Every structure is written in structure tokens, then in C-alpha cells.
Amino acid sequence: MQPSPAAARRHAAIALAVAASAYLGSLYVLQRLPGASLADPLFLLGVIGLAFPALAWALTRKPRHPPRAQGRSRLPGVLIYLAVFSLLILGWGFSALNEAVPEDPAQSLAKLALKLLTMVLLPAWLFLRLRERDPAPFGARRLWLVFMPMSLAYLAMQAVFGRGLMSLSQLAPAAITLLWAIPLCWVWQTLEAGLCEEFLFRRVLQEQLALATGSQVAAVAWASLLFGLAHAPGLYLRGASLLEGVAEPTPGWAVAYSIAMIAPAGVAFGVLWARTRSLWLIVPLHGMVDLIPQLAPFIREWTGAA
Numbered sequence: 001m002q003p004s005p006a007a008a009r010r011h012a013a014i015a016l017a018v019a020a021s022a023y024l025g026s027l028y029v030l031q032r033l034p035g036a037s038l039a040d041p042l043f044l045l046g047v048i049g050l051a052f053p054a055l056a057w058a059l060t061r062k063p064r065h066p067p068r069a070q071g072r073s074r075l076p077g078v079l080i081y082l083a084v085f086s087l088l089i090l091g092w093g094f095s096a097l098n099e100a101v102p103e104d105p106a107q108s109l110a111k112l113a114l115k116l117l118t119m120v121l122l123p124a125w126l127f128l129r130l131r132e133r134d135p136a137p138f139g140a141r142r143l144w145l146v147f148m149p150m151s152l153a154y155l156a157m158q159a160v161f162g163r164g165l166m167s168l169s170q171l172a173p174a175a176i177t178l179l180w181a182i183p184l185c186w187v188w189q190t191l192e193a194g195l196c197e198e199f200l201f202r203r204v205l206q207e208q209l210a211l212a213t214g215s216q217v218a219a220v221a222w223a224s225l226l227f228g229l230a231h232a233p234g235l236y237l238r239g240a241s242l243l244e245g246v247a248e249p250t251p252g253w254a255v256a257y258s259i260a261m262i263a264p265a266g267v268a269f270g271v272l273w274a275r276t277r278s279l280w281l282i283v284p285l286h287g288m289v290d291l292i293p294q295l296a297p298f299i300r301e302w303t304g305a306a
Contacts, residue, residue, distance in 0.1 A: 003214030011213035015221035022225060022259050029256035041260040047157060049264030055153060056268045059146045060275040063137035073211035074127050078204055081126065082230060085200075089118050091233030104301040112192050119196035123204045136278070143281045146272070151288040164292035171296045171305060182291070185298040190287030198282045201227045201266065202273040210274070220270035228263025229255065 003011065023045070030036055097114060101107045138146070158164055173181065201223055210219035236254035272282050299305055 002211075005214075008214035008218070012215040012217040012221075015213070015215070015218035019221045019225050019263075023263075026256035026260040029252055030260055033253070043161075044261060044264050047161075049267050052150075052153065052268040053271045056146075056150065056271040057275070059149060060138070060272065063275065073208055075208040075212040078123075078127055078208045081123065082200075082205060082226065085118055086230040086233050089114065090230060091237045093118075094234070095237065104304075108192075108301050112188075115192060115196040119200040123200055127204055127208070137276055138278065143276065143278055146276070147281055147285055150268075150272075150285055154285070154289045155292065158289070158292040162293055164295060167296035168292075171299060173299050173305070177299060177303070181295065181299050181302075184302075185295050186284075186287050186291050188287075188298060189290040189294055190284050193290050194283040194286030195279075197227075198269060198273070198279060198286055201230075202269060202282060203279060206270055206273055216274040220267060220274055223270050224263050224266035225259065227266035228258040228261075230258075231262050232258040 027038060027041060030041065031038055093114065094111065097110055098107060101110045205226060206219045206223035209222045210216055213219060213222075232251075232254040235257060236249050236251055269282050269286065272278075272285070276282075
């Protein structure tokens with residue numbers, strides 16, 4: 001049974017209150033670190049957590065057929081699966097895989113296979129059922145009109161504020177290398193990050209949250225928070241904290257960083273999924289988001305460049 005409108009509003013209010021409290025608590029933990037600054041998390045919140053979701057909402061106004069979640073909620077099973085996946089795969093599995101397959105590109109291919117298995121195939125088999133589909137909220141032309149400005153906005157943000165172009169300039173690849181590396185990196189990121197993450201966190205998790213709460217607002221808030229928290233085991237157990245300048249991470253730091261720095265990235269994609277129900281939109285868009293940051297590492301992995 002779907003929750004009543006009053007219950008849906010309560011779920012939305014609770015989800016927003018919990019998300020805001022978790023974010024403020026995370027800022028408090030991070031600002032206590034030596035040399036900490038709140039500029040980065042607050043900038044990410046303003047741009048990634050607020051401006052991009054607002055753009056996503058504006059571009060997806062007035063759908064032909066307003067989408068709605070249907071079916072029976074399997075949220076408890078999804079949450080258990082997500083917890084096990086975060087601990088065993090993100091927290092331990094990739095470290096074990098890196099040791100077992102130390103050389104690229106074999107390591108990258110093994111990671112992709114593991115992600116497709118645990119983030120797409122198993123969740124689809126466990127939690128999705130074939131059913132009659134609703135009419136598409138937007139046609140292909142309208143989806144392109146959403147994809148293009150969102151892509152350009154993300155590319156501009158990464159070019160201006162990200163470190164990807166700096167890494168690329170340090171690598172200094174030849175023009176002929178860029179001709180094949182740019183499109184192939186986008187395809188790779190579309191599969192490795194876009195398909196895997198958006199399928200698990202939007203198609204499975206957010207959809208089940210919408211069914212359980214009756215509120216798309218609550219679903220976006222909870223899914224974004226859980227999207228961030230799922231990265232905490234990896235930050236703590238796999239040494240990913242070194243990339244952020246933290247030599248000795250604690251569980252508290254990993255959770256706080258995941259909420260303040262990673263969770264906001266899921267909001268815009270949550271809005272796009274709630275309003276379009278289109279993996280054909282959000283999967284390649286996710287690949288575009290990761291294109292510039294991952295281009296230099298992609299070239300190194302597939303060419304052996306230093």
C-alpha cells in the first residue's frame with residue numbers, strides 16, 4: 001500500500017531533517033582536523049548540492065506523463081544488500097582485487113567485471129521484477145535537451161574547479177592520443193561509473209525508497225545520503241584517504257567526509273531520475289561528469305605512460 005499524502009510529507013520532512021543534521025555534524029567533525037577549511041565542502045554544497053539540482057529540476061519541468069513509483073517495496077532487502085556491498089566490495093573486495101591483479105589494463109577490466117556483477121546484475125536479479133512500464137515522461141528529443149546543458153555545466157565546472165586538466169597537462173599526451181582517449185574514456189566511465197552507480201543507487205535504491213515513503217523528496221534525500229555513506233568503508237579501509245591528505249583516517253572522518261564531500265553529488269542525479277526515470281539520460285551524463293577527472297588516469301592505465 002502506498003503511503004498517504006500526509007505520510008509522504010512527513011517522510012520528506014524527516015529525510016530532509018536527518019540529511020541536514022548529518023551534514024552539519026559532518027562539517028563539525030571535519031573542521032576539527034588540523035588545517036581544516038570549510039570552504040571546499042560549502043562550495044560543493046552550493047554548486048553540486050544546490051545549483052546543479054536546481055538546473056536539473058528546471059530542465060525537466062512539465063513532463064508529458066508525470067512518473068510515479070510502482071510495485072511493492074523491497075527496501076529492507078535493498079538496504080541489507082547495500083550494507084554488505086559497501087563493507088565487502090567497496091571496503092575489502094577492491095583491495096583484494098588490486099593485490100590479485102596488480103597490472104593495468106587487466107586490473108581495470110577486473111574491476112569493471114566486479115562492479116557489473118555486484119552493482120547491476122545481482123541487484124537486478126534480486127530486486128527487480130518485470131512489469132508493465134509507465135509511458136515515458138520525456139521523449140528522446142527532450143532528453144537530449146536535458147543531457148546537453150547538464151553535460152556542458154558539469155564539464156565547465158570540472159574544467160574550472162577540478163584538477164583533471166592540470167593532471168592532463170602534466171601528462172602532456174600527444175594529440176593523436178587524445179583523439180582516441182577522450183571518446184573511449186567517456187564510454188569507459190559511462191559503463192564503470194555511470195551504469196554501475198546509477199543502476200544501484202537510483203534505479204534500485206532510490207526507487208525502493210520512493211515506494212516505501214511515497215515521497216520523491218524523501219527518496220532523493222535518503223538515496224544521496226546513503227550514496228555518500230557507501231563510500232565510507234573504502235575511504236577508511238582502502239587508503240583512499242591519502243588522496244585527500246589524511247594519512248591516518250578514523251571511522252568518524254570517513255563517515256563525515258562521505259557525507260559532506262560525496263553525498264551532495266547524488267542530489268542532481270536523484271532529481272533527474274525522479275523526474276525522468278531514464279537510465280539513458282543519467283548513465284551517460286555520469287560518464288561525462290567523470291570524463292575530465294579520469295582522462296589522465298585512463299591514458300596512463302591503457303598506455304603505460306608515466
